[in-house]
Amino acid sequence: MKVLMRVLTILILVSIVAVGCTSIQVASNNTTKAASAKVLLASEVQWEKLNPARGDKSPQAGTLWGDRMGTVPTGFLAKFVDGFSSPPHLHNATYRAVVISGLIHNDDPDAVPMWMSKGSFWTQPKGEVHITAAKGKTTVALVEIDKGPYLVLPPEKAFDSGERPINVDASNIMWVDPHGMSASANSPKLAYLLGNLQDGQSNGTFVKLPAGFKGEIRSYGSIFRAVVITGEPQYFGTNTQTLEPGSYFSSKGESVHQISSNAGKESIIYVRTNGRYKITASEK
Incomplete structure (x- = not known):
C-alpha cells in the first residue's frame, strides 16, 4: 500500500505541475552554441x-x-x-x-x-x-x-x-508535450518531476528526444545541468561527442546546447535548472 501511495503521489504531482507549466516550446530556430558549456563523459x-x-x-x-x-x-x-x-x-x-x-x-x-x-x-x-x-x-x-x-x-x-x-x-512516468498535452510519437516529450518551470524557480524534468531528433536546448536560467539517463545522444560543441548514460553537460547563464539522438534509439536526459528552457528542432 505504501508503494502504491508513492506512485499515486508522484503521478498527481506530475499532473499538477504539467498543467501549470507551459513555458517550454518546440519550434524551429537558428542559434549559436553555448560558449560556457562543460561536458563530462561517463568514461571520464x-x-x-x-x-x-x-x-x-x-x-x-x-x-x-x-x-x-x-x-x-x-x-x-x-x-x-x-x-x-x-x-x-x-x-x-x-x-x-x-x-x-x-x-x-x-x-x-x-x-x-x-x-x-x-x-x-x-x-x-x-x-x-x-x-x-x-x-x-x-x-x-x-x-x-x-x-x-x-x-x-x-x-x-x-x-x-x-x-x-x-x-x-x-x-509510471507520465510523458507530455511541452504544452501539457499528450505527446506525439515523433516529438520531444517531457516529464515534470519537481519544482516549477518559471524564471528563477528550481526544477527537475526528464526530456525524451525521439530517435533521429536533431536540434538544441536553450536554457534561460542561471544554471543548467543535464545527465544522460538512456540512449547515446550526440553533443555538438568544440568537438562532436557521444554521450553514454551517465554523461553530464552543463552551462551558466542563457545558453544553447546542440544535440541529436541516434536514428535508431531515443534518448532520455534528466535536466536540473532554475528557470525556463526551450527545445528546438532543426529546420529540415
Whole structure:
C-alpha cells in the first residue's frame, strides 16, 4: 500500500505541475552554441568510495558537479555491485535519484522490494531510516542533493523532517508535450518531476528526444545541468561527442546546447535548472 501511495503521489504531482507549466516550446530556430558549456563523459568520471567506513562493501561514487562533503548543490553517480544491500541507515540531507542502469530498491527496511528499472525516479527524505539494494551486473544511479555534506548515519539518529519519500518506476512516468498535452510519437516529450518551470524557480524534468531528433536546448536560467539517463545522444560543441548514460553537460547563464539522438534509439536526459528552457528542432 505504501508503494502504491508513492506512485499515486508522484503521478498527481506530475499532473499538477504539467498543467501549470507551459513555458517550454518546440519550434524551429537558428542559434549559436553555448560558449560556457562543460561536458563530462561517463568514461571520464573519477570513482571513489561512497561510504569509506564500509571498506570494500561500499558503493562507488563519481562526482558530476559540486562536492558531496561540502555545502554546495551536488550531483554524483552511485555504482553498486550485484546483490548489494545496505544496512538500515539514514542521511542528514534529502536526496533525489534516477536509476541509470540495473535495478534498485530503496524503501523502509521492512518494505516489500520494489525493483526500479532504468529511468525510475525516487526521493529519500533526510532523517528517515531506509535500505538501498541493487541487482544487475552494472547498477548505477544519479544522486542529487541541494546542500551537503552527504553523510550516512545510524538508525538511532532518525528524525522526522516533515518530508515524505516518493518512488516511481519508469513505467509510471507520465510523458507530455511541452504544452501539457499528450505527446506525439515523433516529438520531444517531457516529464515534470519537481519544482516549477518559471524564471528563477528550481526544477527537475526528464526530456525524451525521439530517435533521429536533431536540434538544441536553450536554457534561460542561471544554471543548467543535464545527465544522460538512456540512449547515446550526440553533443555538438568544440568537438562532436557521444554521450553514454551517465554523461553530464552543463552551462551558466542563457545558453544553447546542440544535440541529436541516434536514428535508431531515443534518448532520455534528466535536466536540473532554475528557470525556463526551450527545445528546438532543426529546420529540415
